[in-house]
Amino acid sequence: MMIEVLPDERRRYRSVDFNNLKFGKLFSDHMLEMHYKDGAWGEPMIKPYGTIEIHPSMHALHYGQAIFEGMKAYYINEHTISVFRPHAHFERLTHSCRRMCMPEIPESVFLNGIEQLMKLDYRWVPKTFGHALYIRPLMVASQEYIAAVESNEYKFFIMTSPVAAYYDSGFQPVKLTTSENFVRAVSGGTGAAKAAGNYGGSFLPAKRAKERGFTQVLWLDAKEGKFVEEVGTMNIFFKIGDTLVTPDLDGAILPGVIRRSVIQIAKDWGVDVQERPISIDEVIAEYDRGNLMEVFGSGTAAVIAPVGLIDHKKKELRFDMENIGPFAKKMYQEITGIQYGKMEDRHGWNKNVSVGDS
Ligand SMILES: Cc1ncc(COP(=O)(O)O)c(C=O)c1O
Structure with missing residues:
Protein backbone atom coordinates (compact mmCIF):
# COMPACT_ATOMS: atom_id res chain seq x y z
CA MET A 1 0.00 0.00 0.00
CA TYR A 166 -27.46 10.96 16.83
CA TYR A 167 -29.24 11.95 20.03
CA ASP A 168 -28.13 15.35 21.27
CA SER A 169 -30.83 15.77 23.89
CA GLY A 170 -32.09 12.38 24.99
CA PHE A 171 -33.84 9.82 22.82
CA GLN A 172 -36.29 11.24 20.34
CA PRO A 173 -38.65 8.48 19.20
CA VAL A 174 -39.16 8.43 15.44
CA LYS A 175 -42.51 8.70 13.67
CA LEU A 176 -43.00 6.27 10.81
CA THR A 177 -45.55 6.08 8.04
CA THR A 178 -46.15 3.36 5.48
CA SER A 179 -46.37 4.36 1.83
CA GLU A 180 -49.24 3.35 -0.43
CA ASN A 181 -47.62 4.57 -3.63
CA PHE A 182 -43.96 3.69 -3.34
CA VAL A 183 -41.79 0.67 -2.59
CA ARG A 184 -38.08 0.57 -1.70
CA ALA A 185 -37.09 -2.78 -3.12
CA VAL A 186 -38.40 -6.13 -4.25
CA SER A 187 -36.86 -9.52 -3.58
CA GLY A 188 -34.82 -10.39 -6.63
CA GLY A 189 -33.94 -6.71 -7.02
CA THR A 190 -31.07 -4.86 -5.36
CA GLY A 191 -32.55 -4.13 -1.92
CA ALA A 192 -30.17 -6.46 -0.08
CA ALA A 193 -27.16 -4.70 -1.63
CA LYS A 194 -25.99 -1.31 -0.45
CA ALA A 195 -26.44 0.04 -3.96
CA ALA A 196 -26.57 3.79 -4.59
CA GLY A 197 -29.76 3.60 -6.65
CA ASN A 198 -31.75 2.15 -3.75
CA TYR A 199 -31.22 5.44 -1.96
CA GLY A 200 -31.80 7.69 -4.97
CA GLY A 201 -35.22 6.13 -5.39
CA SER A 202 -36.14 6.53 -1.73
CA PHE A 203 -35.65 10.29 -1.47
CA LEU A 204 -39.02 11.29 -2.94
CA PRO A 205 -41.12 9.06 -0.65
CA ALA A 206 -38.94 10.13 2.32
CA LYS A 207 -39.49 13.80 1.42
CA ARG A 208 -43.24 13.27 1.14
CA ALA A 209 -43.27 11.52 4.54
CA LYS A 210 -41.34 14.43 6.11
CA GLU A 211 -43.77 16.94 4.62
CA ARG A 212 -46.53 15.03 6.43
CA GLY A 213 -44.64 15.26 9.73
CA PHE A 214 -43.06 11.80 9.79
CA THR A 215 -39.39 11.00 10.33
CA GLN A 216 -39.06 8.15 7.84
CA VAL A 217 -41.00 5.64 5.75
CA LEU A 218 -41.78 2.19 7.14
CA TRP A 219 -41.38 0.09 4.01
CA LEU A 220 -43.79 -2.71 3.21
CA ASP A 221 -43.05 -5.51 0.76
CA ALA A 222 -43.35 -4.59 -2.90
CA LYS A 223 -45.46 -7.55 -4.02
CA GLU A 224 -48.42 -7.40 -1.64
CA GLY A 225 -47.87 -4.24 0.41
CA LYS A 226 -48.51 -6.46 3.40
CA PHE A 227 -45.28 -7.44 5.14
CA VAL A 228 -43.06 -5.04 7.06
CA GLU A 229 -39.55 -4.77 5.65
CA GLU A 230 -37.44 -1.97 7.11
CA VAL A 231 -37.23 1.77 7.71
CA GLY A 232 -35.40 4.44 5.62
CA THR A 233 -31.91 3.60 6.88
CA MET A 234 -32.71 1.15 9.65
CA ASN A 235 -33.93 -2.37 10.20
CA ILE A 236 -36.94 -2.80 12.46
CA PHE A 237 -37.73 -4.83 15.58
CA PHE A 238 -41.02 -5.52 17.35
CA LYS A 239 -41.14 -6.66 20.95
CA ILE A 240 -44.34 -8.69 21.11
CA GLY A 241 -44.83 -9.90 24.66
CA ASP A 242 -41.45 -11.43 25.55
CA THR A 243 -40.57 -12.26 21.95
CA LEU A 244 -38.41 -10.13 19.67
CA VAL A 245 -39.59 -10.27 16.06
CA THR A 246 -37.80 -8.82 13.05
CA PRO A 247 -38.56 -9.36 9.35
CA ASP A 248 -36.51 -12.18 7.86
CA LEU A 249 -33.98 -11.30 5.15
CA ASP A 250 -36.18 -11.91 2.13
CA GLY A 251 -33.75 -10.50 -0.43
CA ALA A 252 -35.31 -7.03 -0.42
CA ILE A 253 -34.11 -5.98 3.03
CA LEU A 254 -30.63 -4.62 3.69
CA PRO A 255 -28.96 -7.00 6.17
CA GLY A 256 -27.93 -4.48 8.81
CA VAL A 257 -24.83 -5.05 10.89
CA ILE A 258 -26.59 -3.59 13.93
CA ARG A 259 -29.57 -5.88 13.17
CA ARG A 260 -27.21 -8.86 13.33
CA SER A 261 -25.76 -7.53 16.58
CA VAL A 262 -29.20 -6.97 18.17
CA ILE A 263 -30.26 -10.52 17.29
CA GLN A 264 -27.06 -11.98 18.75
CA ILE A 265 -27.25 -9.96 21.97
CA ALA A 266 -30.95 -10.74 22.47
CA LYS A 267 -30.15 -14.44 22.05
CA ASP A 268 -27.28 -14.08 24.53
CA TRP A 269 -29.84 -12.70 26.98
CA GLY A 270 -32.03 -15.75 26.44
CA VAL A 271 -34.72 -13.82 24.55
CA ASP A 272 -36.83 -15.70 22.00
CA VAL A 273 -35.85 -14.03 18.69
CA GLN A 274 -37.90 -14.71 15.58
CA GLU A 275 -36.74 -13.72 12.10
CA ARG A 276 -39.87 -14.21 10.07
CA PRO A 277 -42.35 -12.42 7.84
CA ILE A 278 -44.44 -10.05 9.94
CA SER A 279 -47.41 -8.33 8.35
CA ILE A 280 -48.53 -4.82 9.19
CA ASP A 281 -51.91 -6.37 10.09
CA GLU A 282 -50.21 -8.58 12.69
CA VAL A 283 -48.41 -5.53 14.10
CA ILE A 284 -51.74 -3.69 14.39
CA ALA A 285 -53.51 -6.71 15.91
CA GLU A 286 -50.80 -7.13 18.57
CA TYR A 287 -50.97 -3.41 19.30
CA ASP A 288 -54.76 -3.59 19.69
CA ARG A 289 -54.38 -6.56 22.02
CA GLY A 290 -51.86 -4.64 24.11
CA ASN A 291 -49.06 -7.10 23.32
CA LEU A 292 -46.84 -4.77 21.30
CA MET A 293 -44.50 -3.63 24.03
CA GLU A 294 -41.85 -1.79 22.00
CA VAL A 295 -40.85 -1.02 18.43
CA PHE A 296 -37.37 0.17 17.53
CA GLY A 297 -35.10 0.61 14.55
CA SER A 298 -31.47 -0.49 14.36
CA GLY A 299 -28.68 1.02 12.29
CA THR A 300 -25.16 2.39 12.40
CA ALA A 301 -26.33 6.02 12.64
CA ALA A 302 -28.54 5.83 15.73
CA VAL A 303 -27.63 2.29 16.88
CA ILE A 304 -31.15 1.95 18.34
CA ALA A 305 -34.00 4.35 17.54
CA PRO A 306 -37.25 3.97 19.49
CA VAL A 307 -40.40 4.25 17.39
CA GLY A 308 -43.00 6.60 18.87
CA LEU A 309 -45.63 6.40 16.15
CA ILE A 310 -46.59 4.15 13.25
CA ASP A 311 -49.09 5.51 10.76
CA HIS A 312 -50.70 3.04 8.37
CA LYS A 313 -53.63 4.05 6.21
CA LYS A 314 -56.16 5.41 8.70
CA LYS A 315 -54.65 3.69 11.73
CA GLU A 316 -52.17 5.24 14.16
CA LEU A 317 -50.17 3.13 16.62
CA ARG A 318 -48.92 5.37 19.39
CA PHE A 319 -46.07 4.53 21.73
CA ASP A 320 -44.21 6.56 24.33
CA MET A 321 -43.17 9.74 22.50
CA GLU A 322 -40.91 10.90 25.34
CA ASN A 323 -38.97 7.83 26.41
CA ILE A 324 -37.22 4.84 24.98
CA GLY A 325 -38.65 1.47 26.08
CA PRO A 326 -36.67 -0.58 28.64
CA PHE A 327 -35.66 -3.32 26.19
CA ALA A 328 -34.48 -0.88 23.50
CA LYS A 329 -32.64 1.14 26.14
CA LYS A 330 -30.84 -1.91 27.49
CA MET A 331 -29.92 -2.92 23.94
CA TYR A 332 -28.65 0.59 23.18
CA GLN A 333 -26.53 0.58 26.33
CA GLU A 334 -25.11 -2.85 25.56
CA ILE A 335 -24.15 -2.10 21.95
CA THR A 336 -22.76 1.38 22.62
CA GLY A 337 -21.02 -0.03 25.71
CA ILE A 338 -19.24 -2.56 23.48
CA GLN A 339 -18.47 0.07 20.83
CA TYR A 340 -16.87 2.45 23.35
CA GLY A 341 -14.97 -0.34 25.10
CA LYS A 342 -17.02 -0.08 28.30
CA MET A 343 -18.70 -3.49 28.09
CA GLU A 344 -17.21 -6.89 27.42
CA ASP A 345 -16.82 -7.55 23.70
CA ARG A 346 -17.91 -11.20 23.97
CA HIS A 347 -18.05 -11.81 20.24
C1 LIG B 1 -31.66 0.76 3.91
C2 LIG B 1 -30.93 0.49 5.17
N1 LIG B 1 -31.41 -0.47 6.00
C3 LIG B 1 -30.78 -0.78 7.15
C4 LIG B 1 -29.63 -0.13 7.53
C5 LIG B 1 -28.93 -0.52 8.80
O1 LIG B 1 -27.72 -1.18 8.50
P1 LIG B 1 -26.51 -1.14 9.53
O2 LIG B 1 -27.03 -1.73 10.80
O3 LIG B 1 -25.46 -1.99 8.91
O4 LIG B 1 -26.11 0.28 9.68
C6 LIG B 1 -29.11 0.88 6.70
C7 LIG B 1 -27.88 1.59 7.07
O5 LIG B 1 -26.83 1.21 6.64
C8 LIG B 1 -29.76 1.18 5.50
O6 LIG B 1 -29.28 2.13 4.68
Whole structure:
Protein backbone atom coordinates (compact mmCIF):
# COMPACT_ATOMS: atom_id res chain seq x y z
CA MET A 1 0.00 0.00 0.00
CA MET A 2 1.39 3.39 -0.99
CA ILE A 3 0.91 6.08 1.63
CA GLU A 4 1.28 9.79 0.93
CA VAL A 5 1.07 11.59 4.23
CA LEU A 6 -0.11 15.17 4.41
CA PRO A 7 2.44 17.30 6.31
CA ASP A 8 1.13 18.07 9.77
CA GLU A 9 0.93 21.82 9.17
CA ARG A 10 -1.48 21.23 6.26
CA ARG A 11 -3.81 18.92 8.15
CA ARG A 12 -7.21 20.37 8.97
CA TYR A 13 -8.08 18.51 12.19
CA ARG A 14 -7.00 21.41 14.41
CA SER A 15 -9.61 23.75 12.94
CA VAL A 16 -12.54 21.33 13.32
CA ASP A 17 -15.32 22.37 15.68
CA PHE A 18 -16.09 18.94 17.12
CA ASN A 19 -19.03 20.41 19.04
CA ASN A 20 -20.77 21.43 15.87
CA LEU A 21 -20.59 18.54 13.43
CA LYS A 22 -23.10 18.13 10.61
CA PHE A 23 -23.48 14.59 9.29
CA GLY A 24 -21.55 13.90 6.11
CA LYS A 25 -20.23 17.38 5.37
CA LEU A 26 -16.67 17.29 6.59
CA PHE A 27 -14.01 14.78 5.56
CA SER A 28 -10.79 13.97 7.31
CA ASP A 29 -7.29 14.54 5.96
CA HIS A 30 -6.69 11.25 4.14
CA MET A 31 -8.53 8.80 1.91
CA LEU A 32 -7.81 5.48 0.28
CA GLU A 33 -8.07 5.10 -3.49
CA MET A 34 -7.62 2.02 -5.65
CA HIS A 35 -8.28 1.45 -9.35
CA TYR A 36 -9.48 -1.64 -11.20
CA LYS A 37 -8.45 -2.06 -14.81
CA ASP A 38 -7.65 -4.93 -17.21
CA GLY A 39 -9.20 -7.44 -14.84
CA ALA A 40 -7.21 -6.59 -11.72
CA TRP A 41 -7.03 -4.14 -8.85
CA GLY A 42 -3.97 -1.91 -8.80
CA GLU A 43 -2.06 -0.97 -5.69
CA PRO A 44 -4.13 0.79 -3.02
CA MET A 45 -3.01 4.33 -2.27
CA ILE A 46 -3.64 6.40 0.82
CA LYS A 47 -3.36 10.07 0.01
CA PRO A 48 -4.65 13.46 1.08
CA TYR A 49 -8.43 13.74 0.77
CA GLY A 50 -9.28 15.79 -2.29
CA THR A 51 -11.00 16.06 -5.63
CA ILE A 52 -10.96 13.35 -8.29
CA GLU A 53 -11.05 13.91 -12.01
CA ILE A 54 -13.88 12.23 -13.90
CA HIS A 55 -15.39 12.44 -17.37
CA PRO A 56 -19.09 13.07 -18.01
CA SER A 57 -19.10 9.67 -19.70
CA MET A 58 -18.11 7.92 -16.47
CA HIS A 59 -20.20 4.78 -16.37
CA ALA A 60 -21.55 5.02 -12.79
CA LEU A 61 -23.02 8.46 -13.43
CA HIS A 62 -25.23 6.94 -16.14
CA TYR A 63 -26.13 3.49 -14.86
CA GLY A 64 -25.68 3.64 -11.11
CA GLN A 65 -23.17 0.82 -10.85
CA ALA A 66 -22.15 2.17 -7.47
CA ILE A 67 -22.12 0.64 -4.00
CA PHE A 68 -20.99 1.76 -0.59
CA GLU A 69 -20.70 0.85 3.07
CA GLY A 70 -21.05 2.75 6.33
CA MET A 71 -19.52 1.96 9.71
CA LYS A 72 -18.10 3.87 12.64
CA ALA A 73 -14.86 4.18 14.60
CA TYR A 74 -14.98 5.13 18.28
CA TYR A 75 -12.55 6.83 20.61
CA ILE A 76 -11.51 4.44 23.37
CA ASN A 77 -8.49 6.28 24.78
CA GLU A 78 -5.55 8.30 23.49
CA HIS A 79 -3.84 5.13 22.28
CA THR A 80 -6.82 3.21 20.89
CA ILE A 81 -9.52 3.68 18.28
CA SER A 82 -12.09 0.93 17.86
CA VAL A 83 -13.86 0.12 14.59
CA PHE A 84 -17.17 -1.74 15.00
CA ARG A 85 -17.48 -5.00 13.04
CA PRO A 86 -15.46 -4.07 9.93
CA HIS A 87 -15.44 -7.71 8.85
CA ALA A 88 -19.27 -7.80 8.78
CA HIS A 89 -19.23 -4.65 6.64
CA PHE A 90 -16.68 -6.28 4.35
CA GLU A 91 -18.99 -9.29 3.94
CA ARG A 92 -21.88 -7.03 3.01
CA LEU A 93 -19.71 -5.07 0.57
CA THR A 94 -18.73 -8.36 -1.07
CA HIS A 95 -22.40 -9.27 -1.42
CA SER A 96 -23.07 -5.85 -2.96
CA CYS A 97 -20.16 -6.35 -5.41
CA ARG A 98 -21.60 -9.68 -6.56
CA ARG A 99 -25.14 -8.41 -6.97
CA MET A 100 -24.02 -5.32 -8.86
CA CYS A 101 -21.62 -7.26 -11.10
CA MET A 102 -18.57 -5.46 -9.72
CA PRO A 103 -15.15 -6.89 -8.83
CA GLU A 104 -14.65 -7.92 -5.22
CA ILE A 105 -12.22 -6.05 -3.01
CA PRO A 106 -9.48 -8.09 -1.32
CA GLU A 107 -10.34 -8.31 2.38
CA SER A 108 -6.80 -7.29 3.35
CA VAL A 109 -7.13 -4.00 1.42
CA PHE A 110 -10.43 -3.22 3.10
CA LEU A 111 -9.33 -4.02 6.66
CA ASN A 112 -5.76 -2.80 6.37
CA GLY A 113 -6.90 0.35 4.54
CA ILE A 114 -9.27 1.22 7.39
CA GLU A 115 -6.55 0.53 9.94
CA GLN A 116 -4.02 2.76 8.15
CA LEU A 117 -6.58 5.55 7.83
CA MET A 118 -7.30 5.34 11.57
CA LYS A 119 -3.58 5.52 12.33
CA LEU A 120 -3.18 8.60 10.15
CA ASP A 121 -6.40 10.41 11.05
CA TYR A 122 -7.06 9.30 14.64
CA ARG A 123 -7.21 12.94 15.71
CA TRP A 124 -10.42 13.16 13.68
CA VAL A 125 -12.18 10.66 15.93
CA PRO A 126 -14.33 12.79 18.25
CA LYS A 127 -13.82 12.08 21.95
CA THR A 128 -17.34 12.78 23.19
CA PHE A 129 -19.58 9.79 23.94
CA GLY A 130 -22.02 9.27 21.08
CA HIS A 131 -19.76 10.99 18.55
CA ALA A 132 -17.73 8.89 16.13
CA LEU A 133 -15.72 8.86 12.93
CA TYR A 134 -17.97 7.57 10.16
CA ILE A 135 -16.15 5.38 7.63
CA ARG A 136 -17.50 5.38 4.08
CA PRO A 137 -16.11 2.83 1.59
CA LEU A 138 -17.39 3.49 -1.94
CA MET A 139 -16.99 1.69 -5.26
CA VAL A 140 -18.01 3.20 -8.59
CA ALA A 141 -17.87 2.09 -12.21
CA SER A 142 -15.30 4.46 -13.68
CA GLN A 143 -14.94 3.48 -17.32
CA GLU A 144 -15.53 6.18 -19.96
CA TYR A 145 -18.24 4.12 -21.54
CA ILE A 146 -21.94 4.70 -21.90
CA ALA A 147 -23.09 1.30 -23.13
CA ALA A 148 -25.64 -0.30 -20.81
CA VAL A 149 -23.45 -3.24 -19.83
CA GLU A 150 -21.17 -3.61 -16.83
CA SER A 151 -18.10 -1.41 -16.70
CA ASN A 152 -14.58 -2.77 -17.10
CA GLU A 153 -13.03 -0.20 -14.79
CA TYR A 154 -13.78 0.73 -11.20
CA LYS A 155 -12.53 3.03 -8.49
CA PHE A 156 -12.66 2.15 -4.83
CA PHE A 157 -12.38 4.77 -2.10
CA ILE A 158 -12.51 4.87 1.66
CA MET A 159 -13.17 8.27 3.18
CA THR A 160 -13.95 9.19 6.77
CA SER A 161 -16.08 11.90 8.33
CA PRO A 162 -16.52 12.92 11.98
CA VAL A 163 -20.15 12.75 13.11
CA ALA A 164 -22.01 13.99 16.16
CA ALA A 165 -24.16 11.88 18.45
CA TYR A 166 -27.46 10.96 16.83
CA TYR A 167 -29.24 11.95 20.03
CA ASP A 168 -28.13 15.35 21.27
CA SER A 169 -30.83 15.77 23.89
CA GLY A 170 -32.09 12.38 24.99
CA PHE A 171 -33.84 9.82 22.82
CA GLN A 172 -36.29 11.24 20.34
CA PRO A 173 -38.65 8.48 19.20
CA VAL A 174 -39.16 8.43 15.44
CA LYS A 175 -42.51 8.70 13.67
CA LEU A 176 -43.00 6.27 10.81
CA THR A 177 -45.55 6.08 8.04
CA THR A 178 -46.15 3.36 5.48
CA SER A 179 -46.37 4.36 1.83
CA GLU A 180 -49.24 3.35 -0.43
CA ASN A 181 -47.62 4.57 -3.63
CA PHE A 182 -43.96 3.69 -3.34
CA VAL A 183 -41.79 0.67 -2.59
CA ARG A 184 -38.08 0.57 -1.70
CA ALA A 185 -37.09 -2.78 -3.12
CA VAL A 186 -38.40 -6.13 -4.25
CA SER A 187 -36.86 -9.52 -3.58
CA GLY A 188 -34.82 -10.39 -6.63
CA GLY A 189 -33.94 -6.71 -7.02
CA THR A 190 -31.07 -4.86 -5.36
CA GLY A 191 -32.55 -4.13 -1.92
CA ALA A 192 -30.17 -6.46 -0.08
CA ALA A 193 -27.16 -4.70 -1.63
CA LYS A 194 -25.99 -1.31 -0.45
CA ALA A 195 -26.44 0.04 -3.96
CA ALA A 196 -26.57 3.79 -4.59
CA GLY A 197 -29.76 3.60 -6.65
CA ASN A 198 -31.75 2.15 -3.75
CA TYR A 199 -31.22 5.44 -1.96
CA GLY A 200 -31.80 7.69 -4.97
CA GLY A 201 -35.22 6.13 -5.39
CA SER A 202 -36.14 6.53 -1.73
CA PHE A 203 -35.65 10.29 -1.47
CA LEU A 204 -39.02 11.29 -2.94
CA PRO A 205 -41.12 9.06 -0.65
CA ALA A 206 -38.94 10.13 2.32
CA LYS A 207 -39.49 13.80 1.42
CA ARG A 208 -43.24 13.27 1.14
CA ALA A 209 -43.27 11.52 4.54
CA LYS A 210 -41.34 14.43 6.11
CA GLU A 211 -43.77 16.94 4.62
CA ARG A 212 -46.53 15.03 6.43
CA GLY A 213 -44.64 15.26 9.73
CA PHE A 214 -43.06 11.80 9.79
CA THR A 215 -39.39 11.00 10.33
CA GLN A 216 -39.06 8.15 7.84
CA VAL A 217 -41.00 5.64 5.75
CA LEU A 218 -41.78 2.19 7.14
CA TRP A 219 -41.38 0.09 4.01
CA LEU A 220 -43.79 -2.71 3.21
CA ASP A 221 -43.05 -5.51 0.76
CA ALA A 222 -43.35 -4.59 -2.90
CA LYS A 223 -45.46 -7.55 -4.02
CA GLU A 224 -48.42 -7.40 -1.64
CA GLY A 225 -47.87 -4.24 0.41
CA LYS A 226 -48.51 -6.46 3.40
CA PHE A 227 -45.28 -7.44 5.14
CA VAL A 228 -43.06 -5.04 7.06
CA GLU A 229 -39.55 -4.77 5.65
CA GLU A 230 -37.44 -1.97 7.11
CA VAL A 231 -37.23 1.77 7.71
CA GLY A 232 -35.40 4.44 5.62
CA THR A 233 -31.91 3.60 6.88
CA MET A 234 -32.71 1.15 9.65
CA ASN A 235 -33.93 -2.37 10.20
CA ILE A 236 -36.94 -2.80 12.46
CA PHE A 237 -37.73 -4.83 15.58
CA PHE A 238 -41.02 -5.52 17.35
CA LYS A 239 -41.14 -6.66 20.95
CA ILE A 240 -44.34 -8.69 21.11
CA GLY A 241 -44.83 -9.90 24.66
CA ASP A 242 -41.45 -11.43 25.55
CA THR A 243 -40.57 -12.26 21.95
CA LEU A 244 -38.41 -10.13 19.67
CA VAL A 245 -39.59 -10.27 16.06
CA THR A 246 -37.80 -8.82 13.05
CA PRO A 247 -38.56 -9.36 9.35
CA ASP A 248 -36.51 -12.18 7.86
CA LEU A 249 -33.98 -11.30 5.15
CA ASP A 250 -36.18 -11.91 2.13
CA GLY A 251 -33.75 -10.50 -0.43
CA ALA A 252 -35.31 -7.03 -0.42
CA ILE A 253 -34.11 -5.98 3.03
CA LEU A 254 -30.63 -4.62 3.69
CA PRO A 255 -28.96 -7.00 6.17
CA GLY A 256 -27.93 -4.48 8.81
CA VAL A 257 -24.83 -5.05 10.89
CA ILE A 258 -26.59 -3.59 13.93
CA ARG A 259 -29.57 -5.88 13.17
CA ARG A 260 -27.21 -8.86 13.33
CA SER A 261 -25.76 -7.53 16.58
CA VAL A 262 -29.20 -6.97 18.17
CA ILE A 263 -30.26 -10.52 17.29
CA GLN A 264 -27.06 -11.98 18.75
CA ILE A 265 -27.25 -9.96 21.97
CA ALA A 266 -30.95 -10.74 22.47
CA LYS A 267 -30.15 -14.44 22.05
CA ASP A 268 -27.28 -14.08 24.53
CA TRP A 269 -29.84 -12.70 26.98
CA GLY A 270 -32.03 -15.75 26.44
CA VAL A 271 -34.72 -13.82 24.55
CA ASP A 272 -36.83 -15.70 22.00
CA VAL A 273 -35.85 -14.03 18.69
CA GLN A 274 -37.90 -14.71 15.58
CA GLU A 275 -36.74 -13.72 12.10
CA ARG A 276 -39.87 -14.21 10.07
CA PRO A 277 -42.35 -12.42 7.84
CA ILE A 278 -44.44 -10.05 9.94
CA SER A 279 -47.41 -8.33 8.35
CA ILE A 280 -48.53 -4.82 9.19
CA ASP A 281 -51.91 -6.37 10.09
CA GLU A 282 -50.21 -8.58 12.69
CA VAL A 283 -48.41 -5.53 14.10
CA ILE A 284 -51.74 -3.69 14.39
CA ALA A 285 -53.51 -6.71 15.91
CA GLU A 286 -50.80 -7.13 18.57
CA TYR A 287 -50.97 -3.41 19.30
CA ASP A 288 -54.76 -3.59 19.69
CA ARG A 289 -54.38 -6.56 22.02
CA GLY A 290 -51.86 -4.64 24.11
CA ASN A 291 -49.06 -7.10 23.32
CA LEU A 292 -46.84 -4.77 21.30
CA MET A 293 -44.50 -3.63 24.03
CA GLU A 294 -41.85 -1.79 22.00
CA VAL A 295 -40.85 -1.02 18.43
CA PHE A 296 -37.37 0.17 17.53
CA GLY A 297 -35.10 0.61 14.55
CA SER A 298 -31.47 -0.49 14.36
CA GLY A 299 -28.68 1.02 12.29
CA THR A 300 -25.16 2.39 12.40
CA ALA A 301 -26.33 6.02 12.64
CA ALA A 302 -28.54 5.83 15.73
CA VAL A 303 -27.63 2.29 16.88
CA ILE A 304 -31.15 1.95 18.34
CA ALA A 305 -34.00 4.35 17.54
CA PRO A 306 -37.25 3.97 19.49
CA VAL A 307 -40.40 4.25 17.39
CA GLY A 308 -43.00 6.60 18.87
CA LEU A 309 -45.63 6.40 16.15
CA ILE A 310 -46.59 4.15 13.25
CA ASP A 311 -49.09 5.51 10.76
CA HIS A 312 -50.70 3.04 8.37
CA LYS A 313 -53.63 4.05 6.21
CA LYS A 314 -56.16 5.41 8.70
CA LYS A 315 -54.65 3.69 11.73
CA GLU A 316 -52.17 5.24 14.16
CA LEU A 317 -50.17 3.13 16.62
CA ARG A 318 -48.92 5.37 19.39
CA PHE A 319 -46.07 4.53 21.73
CA ASP A 320 -44.21 6.56 24.33
CA MET A 321 -43.17 9.74 22.50
CA GLU A 322 -40.91 10.90 25.34
CA ASN A 323 -38.97 7.83 26.41
CA ILE A 324 -37.22 4.84 24.98
CA GLY A 325 -38.65 1.47 26.08
CA PRO A 326 -36.67 -0.58 28.64
CA PHE A 327 -35.66 -3.32 26.19
CA ALA A 328 -34.48 -0.88 23.50
CA LYS A 329 -32.64 1.14 26.14
CA LYS A 330 -30.84 -1.91 27.49
CA MET A 331 -29.92 -2.92 23.94
CA TYR A 332 -28.65 0.59 23.18
CA GLN A 333 -26.53 0.58 26.33
CA GLU A 334 -25.11 -2.85 25.56
CA ILE A 335 -24.15 -2.10 21.95
CA THR A 336 -22.76 1.38 22.62
CA GLY A 337 -21.02 -0.03 25.71
CA ILE A 338 -19.24 -2.56 23.48
CA GLN A 339 -18.47 0.07 20.83
CA TYR A 340 -16.87 2.45 23.35
CA GLY A 341 -14.97 -0.34 25.10
CA LYS A 342 -17.02 -0.08 28.30
CA MET A 343 -18.70 -3.49 28.09
CA GLU A 344 -17.21 -6.89 27.42
CA ASP A 345 -16.82 -7.55 23.70
CA ARG A 346 -17.91 -11.20 23.97
CA HIS A 347 -18.05 -11.81 20.24
CA GLY A 348 -14.86 -10.00 19.23
CA TRP A 349 -16.72 -7.33 17.25
CA ASN A 350 -14.35 -4.45 17.92
CA LYS A 351 -11.27 -4.02 15.78
CA ASN A 352 -8.97 -2.03 18.02
CA VAL A 353 -6.33 0.07 16.30
CA SER A 354 -3.30 1.36 18.20
CA VAL A 355 -2.76 5.01 17.37
CA GLY A 356 -0.52 7.91 18.29
CA ASP A 357 2.84 7.17 19.85
CA SER A 358 1.66 3.85 21.31
C1 LIG B 1 -31.66 0.76 3.91
C2 LIG B 1 -30.93 0.49 5.17
N1 LIG B 1 -31.41 -0.47 6.00
C3 LIG B 1 -30.78 -0.78 7.15
C4 LIG B 1 -29.63 -0.13 7.53
C5 LIG B 1 -28.93 -0.52 8.80
O1 LIG B 1 -27.72 -1.18 8.50
P1 LIG B 1 -26.51 -1.14 9.53
O2 LIG B 1 -27.03 -1.73 10.80
O3 LIG B 1 -25.46 -1.99 8.91
O4 LIG B 1 -26.11 0.28 9.68
C6 LIG B 1 -29.11 0.88 6.70
C7 LIG B 1 -27.88 1.59 7.07
O5 LIG B 1 -26.83 1.21 6.64
C8 LIG B 1 -29.76 1.18 5.50
O6 LIG B 1 -29.28 2.13 4.68
